[in-house]
Amino acid sequence: MADLTVAPPAPSLLEAYQAVFPTSRALYERALALFPNGVTHDGRFLRPFPIYVDRASGSRKWDVDGHPLIDYWMGHGALLLGHSRTEVVQAVASQAARGTHYGACHELEIEWAEWVTRLVPCAERVRFVSSGTEATLMALRLARTFTGKQKVIKFRGHYHGWHDNLMDGTGPAKDRPLPGVLREVFDTLISLPPGDANLVEDRLKRDEEIACLIVEPTGELFGGTPLGGEFLTALRWLTERHGVVFIMDEVVTGFRCAPGGAQAHYGIKPDLCTLAKILAGGLPGGAVAGRKDILDLLEIRPDAAWQTTKKMPHYGTFNASPLSAAAGVAALKVVAAGQDIARANEMAALLRDRLARVLDAHGLHTWRVFGQFSGVKLSSSQNPAQSRRGDLDLIYALRGGMLLNGVDLPGVDGLTSSAHTADDVEQTAAAFDATLTMLMHEGILART
Ligand SMILES: Cc1ncc(COP(=O)(O)O)c(C=O)c1O
Numbered sequence: 001m002a003d004l005t006v007a008p009p010a011p012s013l014l015e016a017y018q019a020v021f022p023t024s025r026a027l028y029e030r031a032l033a034l035f036p037n038g039v040t041h042d043g044r045f046l047r048p049f050p051i052y053v054d055r056a057s058g059s060r061k062w063d064v065d066g067h068p069l070i071d072y073w074m075g076h077g078a079l080l081l082g083h084s085r086t087e088v089v090q091a092v093a094s095q096a097a098r099g100t101h102y103g104a105c106h107e108l109e110i111e112w113a114e115w116v117t118r119l120v121p122c123a124e125r126v127r128f129v130s131s132g133t134e135a136t137l138m139a140l141r142l143a144r145t146f147t148g149k150q151k152v153i154k155f156r157g158h159y160h161g162w163h164d165n166l167m168d169g170t171g172p173a174k175d176r177p178l179p180g181v182l183r184e185v186f187d188t189l190i191s192l193p194p195g196d197a198n199l200v201e202d203r204l205k206r207d208e209e210i211a212c213l214i215v216e217p218t219g220e221l222f223g224g225t226p227l228g229g230e231f232l233t234a235l236r237w238l239t240e241r242h243g244v245v246f247i248m249d250e251v252v253t254g255f256r257c258a259p260g261g262a263q264a265h266y267g268i269k270p271d272l273c274t275l276a277k278i279l280a281g282g283l284p285g286g287a288v289a290g291r292k293d294i295l296d297l298l299e300i301r302p303d304a305a306w307q308t309t310k311k312m313p314h315y316g317t318f319n320a321s322p323l324s325a326a327a328g329v330a331a332l333k334v335v336a337a338g339q340d341i342a343r344a345n346e347m348a349a350l351l352r353d354r355l356a357r358v359l360d361a362h363g364l365h366t367w368r369v370f371g372q373f374s375g376v377k378l379s380s381s382q383n384p385a386q387s388r389r390g391d392l393d394l395i396y397a398l399r400g401g402m403l404l405n406g407v408d409l410p411g412v413d414g415l416t417s418s419a420h421t422a423d424d425v426e427q428t429a430a431a432f433d434a435t436l437t438m439l440m441h442e443g444i445l446a447r448t
Contacts (some may be wrong), residue, residue, distance in 0.1 A: 013438055014048060017400050023064040024052045043076075043410065047396045051403055056083035058419040061408065070407045070424045070431075072376070072414030077222070077252045078277040080331075080374070081340055082419025087330045088281045095326035102322060108329060109320035115332040116279070116289055119259045120250075122269045123289035127298055128320035132251035132276030133161025135286035136214065138314065139272045140165050143212035143245035145312050146294050153203060153213040153244075155194035157220035160249050160274075165189065166214065194225050197234035204242040212245035212272075217262035221413060222252045222375045229266040236268050245294065251276040251286070255335045256344075257373050281331030285324035340418035344374035347420040351376050354429035362436045366448040378412040380448075397444045401435030 011019065018025060028049035031038035039045045052064045059082055061071045071083070081088065095108070113126040129135050144150060152165065156174070160166040164185045167178050177186035190210070192199050204210060215235060219227045232248075239246035248270040253262040255278040263269055272290035279285055288295065297312045318324070334340055348371060355376065356369040364380075371377045380391075395411040402409045407428050439445035 013397060013400055013404070013442055013444075016404055018048065020067070020404055021049075021051055021063065021065055025049050027052045027064065046399055047393075048400075051408070058082045058084070059417060059421065059424050068406065069403065070420075070428055072407070072409045072416065072428075074415045074417045075282050076277065077256070077415055078280070078282045080256055080278045080344055080417055081281075081334055082417040083282075085281075085331070085334070085419070087334055088327050091281075091326040091330035092283065092323055095322050098322075100321070100323055101318075106320075106322055106325070108322055108325035112320065112325040112328045112332070113287075115329060115336070116275070116287060119261075119264075119332065119336060120254065120273065120275070120289055121260050121263050122248075122271065122273055122291070124292040125295035126287050126289045127295060127314065128325075129286040129288070129316055130284050130318045130321075131161070131286045132249075132274060133163055133286075134316070135251065135274035135276055135288050136160040136166060136247075136249060137163045138288045138312075139214070139247045139274050139290075140212065141312055142272065142288065142294050142297055143247065145297050145310060146245060147211040147243065149209050149211035150188045151190060151207065151210045152188060153190045153192060153200065153210060155215055155220070156191045157194065157224065158214075158216040158249070159221060160214060160216070160251075194219060195227060195231055197231060197238065200235065201238050204238055204244060210242070210244050212247055213239050214247040214249055216252070217248050217250065217266065217268075218253055218257065218372055218375075222415070223370075223372045224377065224413075226370075226372060229268070232262075232266050232268045236270070239271075245272060246270045248273045250274060253373075254279060255332065256341065258341065259336050259338055278331060278335065279328055280324040281327030281329075283321075283324040283327040284318065285321070285328060341374070343418040344416045344420070347416040347418075347422070347425060348374045348376050350422060350425045351414075351416060351420075351428060354425055355432055358429055358432045358436065361433070362440065363447040364436070364445070374416045376414040376416065394439075394444060397439055397442075398435060401438050402431055404438075405431030405434045407431040 028038050037045050039050060044050055053061045054064045055062050059070055060068050062068055116126050117123045129138055140152060154166055156168060164181045167181055168174055168191050170176050170178050177183055190203060213235060217232055219225045236246055248263055250261040250273045254275040255261060258265040263273060272288055272294060274288055276286035279287060297310055298314055352369045352371055359367045367380045369378055399411055
């Protein structure tokens with residue numbers, strides 16, 4: 001006899017997501033009563049709710065409902081070596097048993113800084129802080145003190161942390177400070193379009209008040225608009241010629257592009273660089289490293305005139321925390337050998353290739369996959385008026401679909417680690433394929 005039952009319609013992406021991640025949903029409801037939007041970082045916000053993670057190891061993390069997820073967040077870039085790398089875990093566990101904070105100097109901070117000076121070309125001196133945001137704040141203050149000037153050149157879209165000094169403007173012409181950012185501070189910021197050395201030169205010639213220039217050396221958000229060695233060489237030359245402090249923000253690129261960061265990869269030495277993420281092996285930590293004569297402005301000297309006109313005061317409860325130092329030393333020892341960087345790069349290249357093939361198979365010809373080193377990025381020219389991260393509904397749907405298919409891809413940007421395998425890449429390509437099918441079926445994404 002014929003089966004006359006009608007198959008129920010396949011659940012929508014939203015219905016499937018809610019059914020698959022019920023414990024995350026319950027936790028999110030608790031979090032909503034505590035945190036704005038229920039989250040502790042803007043980038044972790046996701047509709048209808050973010051997933052909650054229970055544990056992580058290697059290239060994977062497991063959500064609170066027990067699903068294994070191939071991870072391309074990699075601790076916002078801190079985990080080049082993957083989650084819970086044995087050397088790092090052992091170093092942290094052994095240090096935790098010996099004390100987490102001495103309120104004093106300790107040998108590990110010296111060892112940590114020795115690794116930084118050994119690996120990073122510009123690092124004649126080092127000062128540890130607790131995050132990348134703090135590092136760029138310090139680099140700017142040092143540059144202003146050193147030159148006696150106030151203004152800063154940055155490149156539009158480059159991210160250097162969330163303090164007042166380096167946030168791009170808002171509004172159609174990007175000429176208004178973000179809410180809460182002081183107008184006086186915003187007026188010291190010159191945001192130029194990236195990649196045009198003539199514009200930089202013109203600015204430096206016209207304005208005598210520029211203290212420093214800061215750049216993400218591989219372009220915004222680790223290569224969103226790739227730069228390259230030629231542009232960086234021009235920046236080095238121009239800043240030197242005009243007496244402007246050249247700061248490379250190596251918070252992401254440091255220990256990732258090469259053991260000595262982008263500056264080692266491109267062979268260009270900045271005056272200062274800012275470091276964080278991989279520096280501290282997955283624990284909180286940051287640093288400013290660079291020219292001795294600039295970092296010496298942190299010195300306490302008996303000379304009263306020095307103390308009042310030059311000395312940059314600097315405190316910070318968790319500077320060079322023993323736990324971060326232990327994790328950092330363990331991670332940098334591994335990074336120094338170079339194989340882990342090469343492995344992460346190899347997996348990213350493979351992933352870029354596989355994702356591009358999937359896009360092609362779906363006829364999504366306005367989409368492209370790109371990226372350098374261990375970065376993987378997606379973009380679409382379907383709506384050029386929107387930025388790469390502009391279409392949030394699509395990004396949330398893409399993230400949700402990938403999660404349903406066992407992959408945690410942070411929207412249109414991902415990072416590989418040395419723990420990723422070719423098998424992970426194949427599974428990710430299959431998840432991408434299934435997700436695109438779902439998005440096209442629901443009309444969220446159209447063939448182009
Ligand atoms: C290039 C760059 N600089 C600075 C920061 C700020 O670092 P943190 O989040 O540790 O404050 C980030 C963070 O992603 C970054 O990507």
